[in-house]
Amino acid sequence: MNKINKAIFFTQDDLLEHHNTSLDLVEEELTGRYGERYTEYRKRYSEAGVFRFEPEFPLYLMLEQTYSCNLKCPSCIHGMHDFRKRFDTNTSVMPRSLFERIILEGEKHGCPSIAFHVNDEPLLVRDLPDRVAFARDHGFIDLFMTTNGVLLNPEVMKSLIEAGITRILLSLDAATPETYKKVRPGGDFSVVMNNIETLLEYRRVNNLIIPAVRVSFVVTSLNVHERELFIDTFSDRVDYLEMQGFSTYYDQNSALIPTGAEQIKGFFCNAPWRKLIIRANGDVLPCCTFYGYEIVLGNVLQASIKDIFQGEQCRHLRQEFKKGIYRLSPCLACSKACYKTKEGTLQLKHETPAT
DSSP, X not given: OOOOOOOOBOOTTTOOOEEOHHHHHHHHHHHHHHTHHHHHHHHHHHXXXXXXXXXXXXXXXXXXXXXOOSOOOTTSGGGOHHHHHHTOOSOSSOOHHHXXXXXXXXXXXXXXXXXXXXXXXXXXXXXXXXXXXXXXXXXXXXXXXXXXXXXXXXXXXXXXXXXXXXXXXXXXXOSSHHHHHHHSTTOOHHHHHHHHHHHHHHHHHTTOOOSEEEEEEEOOTTTGGGHHHHHHHHTTTSSEEEEEOEEOOTXXXXXXXXXXXXXXXXXXXXXXXXXXXXETTSEEESOSSGGGGGOOOEETTTSOXXXXXXXXXXXXXXXXXXXXXXOSHHHHHHHTOEEEOTTOBOOOSXXXXXX
């Protein structure tokens, strides 16, 4: 694999990434499996990202099946007790009946992509591999999850791969145990690193290209000194890196803004053009940021996903966002919440849905 070259780019919704040549192999593999359906999905996803294509049904569903995490990271809503409590769904895990209802409607409308995470830890859902397999068997072709990796033991990893997961995205945010303790309190750096190595070795031994493996690093005041070390550590081991800019949530985590970081200019959001977020209780949100919890578009127990996506509120958001208008107070706050360091972020050739 080739070493990653640095670049300076940033978008709010997709946080552009750079890639190794192995990611091209991932794209070739998925194109070989699904042919024109996959290439058309990628084309439409890119076009929707620049407001040139407005789908009738989301191209990408994100499921928050449990509003829970095994860690309490200071940058995350799960580390903000009062705000976390405010948005609790009081539903431990999305009922299987609701999950299947969502999947079957997605199949009906040819939805190609699904994420089994939002701001939660998906591996806390005990039957996750079975749910992944159900989605695969009902027409979803790009299936991913973001995890902190603590619970990604060999048995779970193997089950997820056999179920059809196409991308495993690992949020790490550190290159040493010392920094990891600060950014991921409650986690174990050595366990996560071993799980990553086991995953990569399993792929190698079994000659697998899928699932693609990504590691990410949100640049904060706690870890900015390890940015280069993180790149050096992982750039020739995984399929792609994601060096993310930092987003504040009101003043709850503003102390984590890196020294010298600059507020992002030219903010734009394309989330409601591409996707919807569905929570464990059926609530539907327009985006996956913490601010998104404040904007409930509807509930899938009361209306279809398509009706919500085509509803007046969601269509209005799409048209306003196309014009750069952020009328709702959470959206306005989000538009002013993004920061990047002078080094910027890394760019990806293929815009893969990611959070």
